[in-house]
Amino acid sequence: MSRIDAWRAATETKMRSPKSWWRFAAPKEFFWLTGKLVPGFGWAAALLAVVGLYAAFFVAPSDFRQGEVYRVIYIHVPAAWMSMIIYLAMAFWGIVGLTLNTRVSFILAHALAPTGALWCFVALWTGALWGKPTWGTYWAWDARMTSQLLLMFLYLGYIALVHSIEDPRRADRAGAILAIVGSLNVPIIYFSVQWWNTLHQGASVSLTKAPSMATVMLVTMLIMTFAAWSYSIAVALARARTMVLLREAHTDWAQKAAAAMIAKREAE
Amino acid sequence: MIALFLAVLRREALLAWRSRADTLVALTFFVIVATLFPFGVGTDERLLRTVAPGILWVTALLAVLLTLPRLFEHDWRDGTLEQLLLSAEPAPVWLGAKLLAHWVTTAVPLAALAPLLALLYDVEPVVYGWLPVTLLLGTPMLTLIGAVGAALTLGLRASGLLLALLVLPLFVPVLIFGVDAVASARAGAPFAAQLALLAGGSLAATALAPWGCAAALRLAVE
Numbered sequence: 001m002s003r004i005d006a007w008r009a010a011t012e013t014k015m016r017s018p019k020s021w022w023r024f025a026a027p028k029e030f031f032w033l034t035g036k037l038v039p040g041f042g043w044a045a046a047l048l049a050v051v052g053l054y055a056a057f058f059v060a061p062s063d064f065r066q067g068e069v070y071r072v073i074y075i076h077v078p079a080a081w082m083s084m085i086i087y088l089a090m091a092f093w094g095i096v097g098l099t100l101n102t103r104v105s106f107i108l109a110h111a112l113a114p115t116g117a118l119w120c121f122v123a124l125w126t127g128a129l130w131g132k133p134t135w136g137t138y139w140a141w142d143a144r145m146t147s148q149l150l151l152m153f154l155y156l157g158y159i160a161l162v163h164s165i166e167d168p169r170r171a172d173r174a175g176a177i178l179a180i181v182g183s184l185n186v187p188i189i190y191f192s193v194q195w196w197n198t199l200h201q202g203a204s205v206s207l208t209k210a211p212s213m214a215t216v217m218l219v220t221m222l223i224m225t226f227a228a229w230s231y232s233i234a235v236a237l238a239r240a241r242t243m244v245l246l247r248e249a250h251t252d253w254a255q256k257a258a259a260a261m262i263a264k265r266e267a268e
Numbered sequence: 269m270i271a272l273f274l275a276v277l278r279r280e281a282l283l284a285w286r287s288r289a290d291t292l293v294a295l296t297f298f299v300i301v302a303t304l305f306p307f308g309v310g311t312d313e314r315l316l317r318t319v320a321p322g323i324l325w326v327t328a329l330l331a332v333l334l335t336l337p338r339l340f341e342h343d344w345r346d347g348t349l350e351q352l353l354l355s356a357e358p359a360p361v362w363l364g365a366k367l368l369a370h371w372v373t374t375a376v377p378l379a380a381l382a383p384l385l386a387l388l389y390d391v392e393p394v395v396y397g398w399l400p401v402t403l404l405l406g407t408p409m410l411t412l413i414g415a416v417g418a419a420l421t422l423g424l425r426a427s428g429l430l431l432a433l434l435v436l437p438l439f440v441p442v443l444i445f446g447v448d449a450v451a452s453a454r455a456g457a458p459f460a461a462q463l464a465l466l467a468g469g470s471l472a473a474t475a476l477a478p479w480g481c482a483a484a485l486r487l488a489v490e
Contacts, residue, residue: 098483153437160433164424170487174420177484178434181416184476185438188469192441196448 004099011100025102027244028253034237041234048227055220072130074220078228080123080144083151084186086116086232090158091183094176104244106172109179110162111240115232117155123148143194150189154182168247269361276352276362280369283342290338291373298331298378302385313390320389321399321450328378328403329410329439335374336414336435337421337428339366340485344422350489359482367415367478375407391454398453405463406446408470412477413438419484442469 014022023029056074063070090109097105127145128138139145158178165171248254284291305323309315343349352362379400386395417435421427449462 150437150440153433157430157434157437160430161420164421164426164430167490170490173487174484177416177480177487178420181413181438181480185441188441189437192444196444 007099008101011102015102025100025104027104027248028251030104031241031244031248031254031257034241038234038238038241041230041237045227045230045234048223048230052220052223052227055216055223060217060220061214066134069130069133072126074224076123076126076130077221078225079119079126080148081225082228082232083116083120083123083148083155086112086119086236087151087154087179087186088183090116091176091179094179097172098176098180103172103247104240106176107240107243107247108236109175110172111236111243112232113155113159113162114239115236117152117159119228119232120148120152120155124152141197143190143197146193146197147186147190150193151186154186158182269357272355272357273361273365276365277369280366281373284369284373290335291377294331294335294374295377295381297334298327298381299385301327301330303388306388316389317391317454320386320391321395321454322447323389324382324385324399325403325443325447325450328375328382328407329443331378332375332407332410332414333432333435333439335370336411336418336431339370339415339418340422340488344488349485353482353486353489359485360478363415363478363481363485364474367411367481370415371408371411375403375411379403379407394453395450398459399450402446402449402463402466405466405470406442409442409466409473410439412470412473412481416477416480416484419481419488422485422488442466445469 011022011025014020015026017023024033052074056071060071060074062068090112093105093109093112096102097109124145127148131140132138158175161178162171162175165174245254245258249258302324305319306316309319340349343352353359355362382399382403383396386399391399414431414435417431417438420434421431424430445462445465449459449466452459452462
């Protein structure tokens with residue numbers, strides 16, 4: 001038995017033990033746990049977003065150079081952060097899935113992709129809307145914008161690949177390989193685009209030279225970032241729950257869980 | 269190990285020679301697309317000289333992309349791929365031979381043809397020399413990354429389109445450094461760094477891509 005097989009066998013045992021945290025890698029336990037987590041993160045996201053947006057619009061002072069338009073930063077920056085972190089999370093779950101043979105890891109990677117692509121789109125869109133009044137253009141071939149656009153293509157490629165493979169086992173693993181290759185390339189893409197950009201145009205649109213942020217702005221940004229995290233976790237887990245039910249449709253517990261969900265919805 | 273490498277290399281070279289029309293199609297595509305651009309952007313000599321390295325690089329990149337689907341297609345259909353995967357030697361050995369043969373029969377002719385097409389754009393003498401060099405240094409990375417994409421999409425619906433979607437964003441760094449090396453040579457600026465980055469990228473891809481490719485092929489034949 002190779003070392004990796006031994007490792008997998010150990011994981012299998014841990015997944016079956018009722019005391020170990022690893023048991024949540026088993027689809028049934030995962031479904032139970034996420035049933036508790038999704039509403040929690042959902043409410044946290046809603047609450048934080050309300051507080052954060054209120055602070056963004058009414059508490060935070062206007063910027064002395066950009067005036068009111070800078071307030072888009074409270075959505076733009078968390079969206080850009082989330083889009084990058086989620087791609088890394090997809091690659092992480094892909095690696096976990098490939099090494100430990102845990103099906104739920106692949107499902108998590110799949111479930112994260114649409115949310116990551118959405119954040120990517122939000123970052124690009126708010127960036128364009130911010131760019132017009134401040135730089136006078138919706139789009140500049142700035143290193144960050146271009147990398148963000150390429151990241152969007154990476155997300156679309158992942159989603160397209162996973163959806164065109166019918167066999168779930170191959171879809172899981174092919175998606176994981178692509179996410180790993182993509183995540184290795186993200187820093188290379190960023191570096192190359194920055195190289196290309198600095199040669200072709202001056203760094204006229206650099207954000208790094210902006211004055212340091214006031215504390216109230218920073219706190220607002222942090223609240224919005226936590227809101228984005230909570231939203232992403234809630235939505236990705238909810239999506240993963242549906243996928244787990246679909247994949248496990250042949251099992252007893254999944255059929256019972258699905259029946260319970262339908263009964264609850266009809267009662268409402 | 270070396271025997272397997274050489275055997276696969278000889279087989280691939282023979283197959284490429286017997287189906288040389290495939291290579292010619294890629295080369296013709298390269299020529300035709302490169303001649304389309306002046307129709308699109310006009311025949312202003314200064315403009316054409318400026319955009320020539322970029323156009324020829326993008327066109328060569330697309331020609332490489334066009335050859336990728338057939339990298340594993342035939343072997344997969346007739347069962348050769350499955351036999352190769354069952355062999356006792358590690359998959360990167362025969363994959364290395366296969367990819368080397370593919371690169372020599374597709375990318376090297378493209379690089380050789382590039383100066384001829386550069387003639388149409390009336391470029392400076394320095395470009396004739398350095399354009400093929402950058403192509404030779406950069407295309408191994410295209411073939412290697414493309415091979416992972418071709419393995420991932422093997423046997424899927426609309427696999428060619430999907431392959432383009434998967435690998436084109438990953439080709440961007442190669443394109444940037446390739447074009448930038450030629451542009452710097454034109455401008456008389458130093459460009460050793462770009463060449464080193466292209467070569468380094470190709471070496472890194474040579475070390476890593478066959479493993480990803482082998483894993484993806486195993487999924488495809490399961």
